[in-house]
Amino acid sequence: xxxxxxxxxxxxxxxxxxxxxxxxxxxxxxxxxxxxxxxxxxxxxxxxxxxxxxxxxxxxxxxxxxxxxxxxxxxxxxxxxxxxxxxxxxxxxxxxxxxxxxxxxxxxxxxxxxxxxxxxxxxxxxxxxxxxxxxxxxxxxxxxxxxxxxxxxxxxxxxxxxxxxxxxxxxxxxxxxxxxxxxxxxxxxxxxxxxxxxxxxxxxxxxxxxxxxxxxxxxxxxxxxxxxxxxxxxxxxxxxxxxxxxxxxxxxxxxxxxxxxxxxxxxxxxxxxxxxxxxxxxxxxxxxxxxxxxxxxxxxxxxxxxxxxxxxxxxxxxxxxxxxxxxxxxxxxxxxxxxxxxxxxxxxxxxxxxxxxxxxxxxxxxxxxxxxxxxxxxxxxxxxxxxxxxxxxxxxxxxxxxxxxxxxxxxxxxxxxxxxxxxxxxxxxxxxxxxxxxxxxxxxxxxxxxxxxxx
Amino acid sequence: xxxxxxxxxxxxxxxxxxxxxxxxxxxxxxxxxxxxxxxxxxxxxxxxxxxxxxxxxxxxxxxxxxxxxxxxxxxxxxxxxxxxxxxxxxxxxxxxxxxxxxx
Numbered sequence: 001x002x003x004x005x006x007x008x009x010x011x012x013x014x015x016x017x018x019x020x021x022x023x024x025x026x027x028x029x030x031x032x033x034x035x036x037x038x039x040x041x042x043x044x045x046x047x048x049x050x051x052x053x054x055x056x057x058x059x060x061x062x063x064x065x066x067x068x069x070x071x072x073x074x075x076x077x078x079x080x081x082x083x084x085x086x087x088x089x090x091x092x093x094x095x096x097x098x099x100x101x102x103x104x105x106x107x108x109x110x111x112x113x114x115x116x117x118x119x120x121x122x123x124x125x126x127x128x129x130x131x132x133x134x135x136x137x138x139x140x141x142x143x144x145x146x147x148x149x150x151x152x153x154x155x156x157x158x159x160x161x162x163x164x165x166x167x168x169x170x171x172x173x174x175x176x177x178x179x180x181x182x183x184x185x186x187x188x189x190x191x192x193x194x195x196x197x198x199x200x201x202x203x204x205x206x207x208x209x210x211x212x213x214x215x216x217x218x219x220x221x222x223x224x225x226x227x228x229x230x231x232x233x234x235x236x237x238x239x240x241x242x243x244x245x246x247x248x249x250x251x252x253x254x255x256x257x258x259x260x261x262x263x264x265x266x267x268x269x270x271x272x273x274x275x276x277x278x279x280x281x282x283x284x285x286x287x288x289x290x291x292x293x294x295x296x297x298x299x300x301x302x303x304x305x306x307x308x309x310x311x312x313x314x315x316x317x318x319x320x321x322x323x324x325x326x327x328x329x330x331x332x333x334x335x336x337x338x339x340x341x342x343x344x345x346x347x348x349x350x351x352x353x354x355x356x357x358x359x360x361x362x363x364x365x366x367x368x369x370x371x372x373x374x375x376x377x378x379x380x381x382x383x384x385x386x387x388x389x390x391x392x393x394x395x396x397x398x399x400x401x402x403x404x405x406x407x408x409x410x411x412x413x414x415x416x417x418x419x420x421x422x423x424x425x426x427x428x429x430x431x432x433x434x435x436x437x438x439x440x441x442x443x444x445x446x447x448x449x450x451x452x453x454x455x
Numbered sequence: 456x457x458x459x460x461x462x463x464x465x466x467x468x469x470x471x472x473x474x475x476x477x478x479x480x481x482x483x484x485x486x487x488x489x490x491x492x493x494x495x496x497x498x499x500x501x502x503x504x505x506x507x508x509x510x511x512x513x514x515x516x517x518x519x520x521x522x523x524x525x526x527x528x529x530x531x532x533x534x535x536x537x538x539x540x541x542x543x544x545x546x547x548x549x550x551x552x553x554x555x556x557x558x
Contacts, residue, residue: 042542045535247481255516256516256518257518272520364550433473433534436473
């Protein structure tokens, strides 16, 4: 019989949830590895900056408890990449603490590996000084100043640290920031399967049952063999079709055919998508081109200020008819009054987002002259000074949206409907992406130290 | 007259990293894909016009194996920066829906 490895991914992200029956259905097919992706860069810079998880700890604990009980009792390795949403040290620590608590509460015993991905600033500066850091996506070159300003920087590991941890006998591997397919590519590579189907399997597994229809957060079962990959959701209510798989193969990548990963490039130009049943699809024809140099992505964020927001709406056609002039008046009032209490114009940004006009597409909105019967507004202030100052300026913006006069005004008690009391929400620190570069490594495991513990 | 929303099976947008937006149009059979491709309507110039980006900033790739077209270009604002309206980038596809494909 030809070599194969069977991999079970429980969901798109740890904490998105999955039906318990889907996990049991997957277990019946005797997977060699169970896992899930723990996060993504997609929710934006906040989570990496704040150290907070993207999914709620309550939801993460529910998923983790089911997965630990299932995997450990069946003696199947469990792998989780990008733990806690962003994969920094606090994110990994959160999930590791949960795993210890669950092990104690449920009397589970296992060897656990924790793979760190957070990078200390001095090591990033050394790589930069050695000329081994380059920009991605037309970003400016990295500088020491940018590194110093960063709140947190992570490296995105490839499969090698997972392979090292599994080879060392870890039954549960929790990793910081990792390339989404890396943990799965590691499992398939350890089973002596070639990199092309190994990485392709990871591309499918990293989002759970997302490559199926109906799309949902659920379990996906993938069998990897020498020259192909087979995908099938474990929930009988879902199925994979050539279209659903082809659609997912386009996910979040700038090219549909060239997927750059640590150590090489997955070329999917000549893939074939063949239905092997009405619920399973075989993908073949993928190729792996090894890179001359081993590189990993670096992601980092810096503090941009503190945000307060407020939601309101208008149903007044007279106001909607002269909205641009009205907004300009409000901005003028806010600038004067905020300066009077110490918020200089350069110290904050006031955003007035207009839903019903161009709130979703901004300058790319092609419909310019529609006249809706109502408009929604999100007022926001990002202050570089403090949260208190952001709220002070926002309060001034809210008051002036409510009370500023305009020619022809009949609604003299107020221009805006507010759905909430209090109307203003303090959002907290705001971060922005500052590091998005690639670093060349001598050794794929070097910036990703592994700690082991026995529970 | 064949609008994309009537003949495509997928028309979607999403981030490709924090600085780029990627848009996919997928068909469900080789014949439709071939005819759409032959029109030349889906190409970098269309995305440049609809999204107001220089054509040389549009990476356009037909993907024959998947009956799909992909275009990737810079976001207006990096994901999560001040002024971003769509952190995931998943609601930027609408201008394509009414594009007429003369097939």
